[in-house]
Amino acid sequence: QKEVEQDPGPLSVPEGAIVSLNCTYSNSAFQYFMWYRQYSRKGPELLMYTYSSGNKEDGRFTAQVDKSSKYISLFIRDSQPSDSATYLCAMNYGGATNKLIFGTGTLLAVQP
Amino acid sequence: NAGVMQNPRHLVRRRGQEARLRCSPMKGHSHVYWYRQLPEEGLKFMVYLQKENIIDESGMPKERFSAEFPKEGPSILRIQQVVRGDSAAYFCASSLTGDTTGELFFGEGSRLTVL
Numbered sequence: 001q002k003e004v005e006q007d008p009g010p011l012s013v014p015e016g017a018i019v020s021l022n023c024t025y026s027n028s029a030f031q032y033f034m035w036y037r038q039y040s041r042k043g044p045e046l047l048m049y050t051y052s053s054g055n056k057e058d059g060r061f062t063a064q065v066d067k068s069s070k071y072i073s074l075f076i077r078d079s080q081p082s083d084s085a086t087y088l089c090a091m092n093y094g095g096a097t098n099k100l101i102f103g104t105g106t107l108l109a110v111q112p
Numbered sequence: 113n114a115g116v117m118q119n120p121r122h123l124v125r126r127r128g129q130e131a132r133l134r135c136s137p138m139k140g141h142s143h144v145y146w147y148r149q150l151p152e153e154g155l156k157f158m159v160y161l162q163k164e165n166i167i168d169e170s171g172m173p174k175e176r177f178s179a180e181f182p183k184e185g186p187s188i189l190r191i192q193q194v195v196r197g198d199s200a201a202y203f204c205a206s207s208l209t210g211d212t213t214g215e216l217f218f219g220e221g222s223r224l225t226v227l
């Protein structure tokens with residue numbers, strides 16, 4: 001069983017739709033949770049960073065963490081064609097190292 | 113303020129040759145991480161280095177792979193006697209601090225193809 005599970009998609013939605021992306025994890029020791037966006041042939045860029053269970057909002061993006069269920073989500077409101085990318089969840093154990101464990105990524109296509 | 117710079121962006125090697133991938137971290141960053149992304153897989157941690165020191169190499173294959181981050185110059189990931197299974201995108205990330213408070217900034221990757 002992988003430490004972090006993520007549906008690879010692809011996920012295709014019309015412009016303006018609400019997108020929901022999810023990851024589950026098996027190790028309750030994970031402390032910090034992140035979402036990265038990766039455009040084709042580019043490096044990942046950090047979108048959201050959360051620590052505790054609950055919601056964190058930044059513009060059109062909302063990150064949700066449920067530690068009791070070992071489940072994290074990223075919601076994108078009013079999706080745009082420019083949101084078309086691969087979305088990677090990532091997490092770490094906290095402490096003195098920033099070693100990240102990534103999901104496989106979900107490929108999102110927002111159709112104009 | 114330049115981001116993380118990786119070169120070469122694309123590298124083609126024949127089986128048995130050596131591959132050297134270079135990473136210059138963002139200005140002021142002394143913590144470097146290397147990740148590998150295989151086709152259809154997520155990024156896998158390989159190694160974490162601070163200037164002149166390897167801090168965590170738990171993700172490095174035991175043989176043929178090595179990494180360094182000298183006092184002067186870029187970090188280098190070296191793969192000796194490459195095999196087809198080494199074909200992947202290799203990403204470098206840097207951070208200002210080595211702990212979880214430091215955001216990782218990724219380069220655009222070096223794509224290795226082994227013929």
